[in-house]
Amino acid sequence: MTNTSVQTGYAPVNGLQLYYEIHGAGEPLILLHGGFGVTSMFDGELLPMLTKTRQVITVDLQGHGRTADIDRPLRLEFMADDIAALIKHLGLPKADIMGYSMGGDTAMRTAIQHPEVVRKLVVVSIPFKRDGWYPELRANMAQMNRANATFMQQTPLYQAYASVAPAPENFPTLCEKMGDLLRQDYDWTDEVAALKMPVMIVFGDADSIAPAHAAEFFGLLGGGKMDGSWDESGMSNARLAILPGTTHCNIFYSPALAPAVTLFLDAPMSAVSKA
Numbered sequence: 154m155t156n157t158s159v160q161t162g163y164a165p166v167n168g169l170q171l172y173y174e175i176h177g178a179g180e181p182l183i184l185l186h187g188g189f190g191v192t193s194m195f196d197g198e199l200l201p202m203l204t205k206t207r208q209v210i211t212v213d214l215q216g217h218g219r220t221a222d223i224d225r226p227l228r229l230e231f232m233a234d235d236i237a238a239l240i241k242h243l244g245l246p247k248a249d250i251m252g253y254s255m256g257g258d259t260a261m262r263t264a265i266q267h268p269e270v271v272r273k274l275v276v277v278s279i280p281f282k283r284d285g286w287y288p289e290l291r292a293n294m295a296q297m298n299r300a301n302a303t304f305m306q307q308t309p310l311y312q313a314y315a316s317v318a319p320a321p322e323n324f325p326t327l328c329e330k331m332g333d334l335l336r337q338d339y340d341w342t343d344e345v346a347a348l349k350m351p352v353m354i355v356f357g358d359a360d361s362i363a364p365a366h367a368a369e370f371f372g373l374l375g376g377g378k379m380d381g382s383w384d385e386s387g388m389s390n391a392r393l394a395i396l397p398g399t400t401h402c403n404i405f406y407s408p409a410l411a412p413a414v415t416l417f418l419d420a421p422m423s424a425v426s427k428a
Contacts, residue, residue, distance in 0.1 A: 158176075159174055159175065159176055160174070160175040161173070161174050161175075162175075163219075163220075164238070164239050164242040164243070165242075166234075166235050166238035166239055166242060167231070167234055167235055167238055168223050168225065169215060169220060169221075169223055169235060170220065170221060171212060171213070171214075171215075171220050171235055171238075171239055172192075172212070172213040172218060172219035172220045173192075173210055173211065173212045173213075173239060173243075174192055174210070174211045174212075175208060175209075175210050176200060176204045176208070176209045176210075176211070177203070177204030177205070177206075177207055177208050177209055178207075178208050179206050179207040179208050180206075180207050180208065180249065180272075180418075181207070181208045181209075181210060181243075181245050181248040181249065182203060182207045182208065182209050182210065182248065182249040182250070182251060182418065183210050183212065183236060183239070183240065183248050183249070183250045183251070183260075184199075184200070184203070184209050184210065184211045184212070184251050184252070184256075185211075185212055185214065185236070185250070185251070185252035185253070185255075185256030185257070185259050185260055186211070186212075186213070186214065186217065186218075186252075186253065186255075186256045187253045187254030187255050187256050187257075187405065188254055188255035188331055188334075188335075189217070189305070189310040189311070189314065189327070189331065190217065190218075190253075190254075190255075190256070190310065190313070191213055191217060191218035191219075191313050191314060191317060192211035192212065192213055192218060193313060193317075194313065194405060195211060195405065197406045198406055198407075198408050198410070198411050199405065199406065199410060199411050199414075202411035202412070202415060203411065203414075203415065203418075206415070206419055207249075207418065207419075210239075210243070210248070212236065212239065213317075214232050214235070214255070214256065214259065215227060215231070215232055215235065216323075216326075216327050216330060217314070217327070218313075218314065218317050218318065219317050219318070219319065221319045221320065222323060222326065222327065222330075226330065226333060226334070227330040227331060227333065227334040228334065228337075229255075229258045229259055229261075229262045229334070229339075230262055230266065232259040232262070233259055233260075233262035233263040233265075233266050233267065234266065234267075236250065236259060236260070236263045236267075237263055237266070237267035237270050240270045241270070245270075246270075247269075247270055247271065247272040248270065248271070248272060249271070249272050249273040249274070249275070249418055250263055250264065250271055250273075250274055250275070251274075251275035251276075251277070251414065251418075252275075252276060252277065252279075253277040253278060253404070253405045254277070254278055254279060254401070254405075255334075257276035257277050257278060257279035258276075258279050260274060260275070260276055261274070261276050261279065261281075261341065261345070264348055264350060264352070265341065265344045265345075265347075265348070268348070268349065268350060271350055272350065272422075273350060273351045273352070273353075273417070273418060273422075274348070274350055274351070274352045274353070275352075275353045275354075275355065275414055275417065275418070276352070276353075276354055276355070277354075277355040277356075277404060277405065277410070278355065278356055278357065278360055278361070278362065278401050278404050278405075279354075279362070280362045280366055280370070281340075281341045281342060281345045281366075281369075281370050281373060282339060282340035282341060282342060283337075283338050283339050283340070284340075285362050285363075285366040285370075286361055286362060287361055287362070287363065290361045294332075294335035294336065295332075295335070295336055296332075297328060297331055297332035297335050298328060298329050298332040299325035299326065299328050299329040299332075300328075301328050301332075302324050302325040302328045305324070305328060306324070311324065314327075342373060345370070345373045345374065346373045346374070348374065350390075351390040351391070351392075351417070351422070352374050352390070352391050352392070353391070353392040353393075353394065353414065353417045354367065354370055354371060354374070354391070354392070354393055354394075355393075355394045355395075355396065355404070355410065355413065355414065356394070356395050356396070356404075357395070357396050357398075357399030357400050357401060357403075357404045357407070358395050358396065358397050358398065358399060359398070359399060359400045360399070360400060360401050360404065361400075361401035362401075364395060367393065367395060368393075370393075371391060371393040374389065374391035375389035375390070375391050376388075376389045376391035376392070376393055377393070392417050394413045394414075396409045396410060396413070397409070
C-alpha cells in the first residue's frame with residue numbers, strides 16, 4: 154500500500170465489538186468484504202487505488218475476521234444496522250459505502266434501511282433478489298452448513314480467517330450461520346427502485362449473476378431508459394459496469410474494478426444526481 158498510516162479500532166455497536174481499519178484521507182468510504190472474507194481481501198489493487206483520494210474504512214462483519222461472533226443470526230438487515238451504527242460511532246454525518254458479494258448485500262441494506270447516512274452506494278456482484286443467482290449457485294448455497302468446515306479449511310479464505318479470528322475454532326459455527334443466511338429468500342425490487350442516492354452496480358461478464366439480471370437491476374435504479382444525449386440530459390444517477398473476463402470469485406481483485414469505481418466515487422455529486 155502507498156499509505157502506511159492505518160488506524161484500527163473496535164466499535165461497540167448492537168452488542169458487537171466491530172473491528173475496523175481507517176486508511177488514507179479524504180471523503181469517507183466504508184468498504185465491506187464478502188462472505189467468509191476479512192478486511193485484507195482488498196489489499197491488492199483496490200484499497201491502494203481508493204486511498205489515493207479517499208479515507209477508506211474497512212470492516213470485519215459479524216463473526217468474520219477480528220469481529221467476534223455474538224448470539225445473533227447472520228442477517229443482512231442486522232449487519233446493515235451495524236454499519237449505520239459504525240458511521241455514527243465514527244462521527245460521520247454520511248459516508249459512501251461499497252461492498253462485494255455479502256458485503257454488497259449489506260451495503261444495499263444499509264442504503265435501504267438508513268439512507269440518511271449513505272452519500273453514494275457501490276455494490277459489486279450481487280442480485281437484487283435471490284432468484285438472480287444462477288440456479289446451480291442457489292443449490293450450492295442451500296448445501297452450506299457446519300459440515301462444510303472441513304473442506305473450507307483447505308482454502309485461502311479459511312487461512313485468512315484463522316490468522317486473525319479471536320476464536321478460529323468457531324469456524325464451523327460460522328459455516329452453519331452462513332448457510333442459514335444463504336438460504337433466506339429475498340426480493341428487494343421495490344426498495345431498490347425507491348433509492349434516491351447515486352448508485353453504481355458492478356458485475357463480471359462471467360459472474361454468478363446473468364447480464365440480463367444486471368440490466369434489470371440497472372433499470373430499477375432508473376438507468377438505461379433512454380439515450381443519454383450529447384449533453385447527458387438523458388442519464389440517470391445510476392451507473393452500470395460489466396467488467397470483461399471477470400467472475401464472481403475474482404472480481405474484487407480485477408484491475409478494472411478500481412478505475413471504474415473511482416470515476417463514480419470521485420465525481421461531484423451534481424454529476425451523478427441527474428433525474
